Amino acid sequence: MKTVIDLNADAGESFGRWKLGDDEHLLPLVSSVNVACGWHAGDPATMRRSVELAKGAGTALGAHPGLPDLAGFGRRALAMSPAEAADACLYQYGALRGFADSLGVEVTHVKPHGAFYGLTMRDETVADAVADAVASISDELVVVLHAGATAERVAARGLRVAREAFADLEYDENGHIIIEPQPLPKDPQECAEKAVAILGGMVRTTAGTWVDIDADTICIHGDRPNAVEIATAIRERFAAEGVTISPMREVLAER
Template sequence: MRTLVDLNADAGESFGRWQLGDDERLIPLVTSVNVACGWHAGDPATMRRSVQLAADGDTAVGAHPGFPDLAGFGRRALAMSPREAADACLYQFGALRAVADSLGVPVRHVKPHGALYGLTLRDPDAAEAVADAVQSADPEVRVVLLAGPTADRVAERGYRVVREAFADLDYDDNGHIIIEPNPQAKDPEVCADQVMSVLRGSVTSVNGTAVPVDADTICLHGDRPNAVEVAKAILDRFATEGVRRAPMVEVAGQRA
């Protein structure tokens, strides 16, 4: 069983006066945070606040670029070529990095959001284009992709990849996540069970199929109503099972 892993959360997804998630309580519980960059959620003030919360909680910061779809929260598919997807990620990464630079906080990774994440899963050329664009801007930044064939291919091409699994999403028989347009509360213990399964090397699909998974980081969603409770259940399980947490860049860097 893997005993070193990163726990990450999508956060910073409020917009103006509309508040989503409990970032004050959630961000200190995770080792890495993916901050929305304004296209699917977030705004400059929210971005600054999220980065400051991460700095205060000693949580590593990453950019969470999405499709330009505030109304659909970036979870509706849009048509983008690999070049367009790469430029979208680069643009949003740059915006967050400017905010983080002003606070003296490094941006360690880039993780596409929602349907843009799904595009990198379905189109390996898009995933590689995103990695190339981001790492052309900063060779030290890692790109987060779903653990599996696409992440392996991009890593084999020489890009710095973090392989991700999910605590609070279901999987199909192909090892693809099933995205929820509007996440509802989930049983924290069921999520913790899935995390421990991932650490043992597999997840069970919605049809009962065991799907192999080799992940450096495990995500939970900040817009889930009981995200804090889910995080606490996972941390309790880590303590019981002797699992140590570290930021995803550190965990991924230990791969041969």
Template sequence: MRNLVDLNADAGESFGRWSLGDDARLLPHVTSVNVACGWHAGDPATMRASVELAAENGVGLGAHPGLPDLAGFGRRALALTPREAADACLYQYGALRAFADAHGVPITHVKPHGAFYGLAIRDHSIAAAVVDAVGTVDGEVVTVLLAGPTADAVAGRGVPVAREAFADLDYDDNGHIIIEPNPAAKDPRACADQAAAILSGRVRTVSGGTVGIEADTICVHGDRPNAVDVARAVRARIAAEGATVAPLRDVLAARRQG
């Protein structure tokens, strides 16, 4: 049973006059936030407000680069070469870093979004390109990737990698998440149960089996209609299991020492 874990949320995904999510109520329940950088969602004003909100809540600020697909919210498959993936990641990271630097807020991590994340799962050369690209800018910035073969494949490249699991997504028998194009509300108790299973090292799949999992951080999605209720329930369940929610860097430091 893990006793220390980060809890992250995807947020900052509004665009212009279209609002998505309730970030002001969501962020107090998490320790890290992944902010959209303008390709799948987000815009300059939303990015600036997200940086300010992260600072106000004392949560780790992360870049959440996606594919250039506003209409599909970055959840439709596109093909990228490793070089294109690295460029896409750096371009979006740089945009958020400008706002972060202007507000004196460090960027702690980078996590690909949606179909970009899926590319990294299916093609580990994409995952390696993202990790290496982030490392060229700041060797202390953590890259967040799916726990299991994806994160394991890029370990040992000289830059920190965090292993991620999901409280509000289903898993297939390969240990891969099943991405929802348009997330619906989910039972907070079921999500909390899945978070507890993740802490214990195993998660149930859609076929009724189980797969092993070892995660440093657990994600909830800010664009889910009841995301705040899900995050609240997940955090409460983590505490009830005797574990502590902590910033991502503290979790990784404890893993290195353990």
């Protein structure tokens, strides 16, 4: 079983007067945060506040570019060419980088959001375009991709990839995540149990079977109503198992 892992959260997804998630309490519980960059959620004030929270918590900061779909929270499928995907990634990274630079915080990773993330899983050319766009910024910048064939293929090209698994999502019999349009509360202990299984290289599917998984980072979603309770349960279980939670770069350095 792995004894060092990154625990990341998708956050910074409020918009204007509409607040989503409890970022103030969630960010100190994770080692990396993926901040929405204005296309699927987030706005300038929210982005600035998210960077401030990450800085205060000592949490590694990452960009979370999504599809241009505020109404659908970036979870509705849209067509995007590889070139468009790369440009979308660079554009949104740049928006977050402005706030990060102003506050003296490094952006360490980029993780596509929602349907954009799903597109990288289904289309190799999009995954390559996103990974190449991230690498063009810095060879130290990490791209986060779904643990499995996509991540392994991109990593084999010599790019810095964090292989991601999910503690609060279900997996189908093919080992693919099942996206919920409207996240509901999940049993924190069940999520913690899934996280431990992931450390052991396995994840249980909705069909009751087990599939292999090799993850560097485990995600929880900040828009889930009880995300803080889930993160707390995972941290407590990891502590009991002697597992160290570290940012992505540190995990990759030991891989």
